Amino acid sequence: MTTNVRSTAPLPSDSVRPADPADPAALEALWLPLEDPRVRPLLEGLTREYDQRYGALFGGASDEMDRYPAAEFAAPHGALLILQEAGESVAGGAFRQFDATTAELKRIWTHNGHRRRGLARIVLAELEGQALRSGYRSLYLTTGPRQPEAKNLYLNTGYVPRFDVEADPETIIHLAFTKDLVPG
Template identity: 55%
Template sequence: MTDSFLYTSPLDPQAQPLIQALTQEYETRYGDYWGAGDGIKEMNRYPAELFAPPDGNFLLLLRDGVAIAGGAFKRYDDTTAEMKRVWTHVDLRRQGLARRVLQELEAQAARQGYTQLYLTTGFRQPEAAGLYLRSGYTALFDTAVDPEIHGTLPFRKALGVPAPAVRRTA
């Protein structure tokens, strides 16, 4: 069993099974809240180009050549990358795969010159919220109240000293 990272695009055929499964998960978790079909709208909200260098990146974690987890980031502002779609295949959860993806994306964001990260997760994704809190992210919401009150749960994290920056243009 060999795991490896692949920087690619959301349009890569290897990414499609994970993207389809994540879309279905959004529909399952939020369908009665957002409305039918809104998981598809959410997944199509951002064009693939936003997740391409120099401002973003899209990552797959492959196991023996098959995508088992992934995630991405895009530009939020001049110094901040926004993490998106960190996800693990449903049959492979609780193995630390999302943490590995998150750590790799954090390192890549720093290599691309970002000094902080921002992300949001939904109130029906307690596993994700727990991952971000355990990974050093600061909750930008009141964690003592029912998360549904907030709807979207934002987090922020400062990165260490970045590697030499790749020059980004607006």
């Protein structure tokens, strides 16, 4: 059974499987500007995560989090999603324009206390739907070598690896994936 996540998206939200089958209406999808305070848990959570996993490998978490201006995650070429449950930001992600027909997914995150509930899959489905509605035909993303759960998520949700999946991820550094968007 699928159900709709309540969404503030300008267009109707995609149909997705609820994270908590006991209360499918508990999640709310909020499309927000990067500066909104409800986005802060995503930014702070990602910064801590990057610091713990990578240290200074990519120049430090702050460098990565400041790499793109907020305007790149705003309409009409981008979007930022936060999933809230009982008023708490529990997961999120964003996309920005990569090229004229491709959106780049960025900042995919799930709060440590809410992992293994399928929230990242919901975030991906919502972002994919919004990217399609925004006119994109494909998606591009990279993840780091020390995020095997992210690598597995993308492999299991139809993303095509653009690297040798048998190679040691530490030798690749940026694990790139692509996915064609198909109108539903």
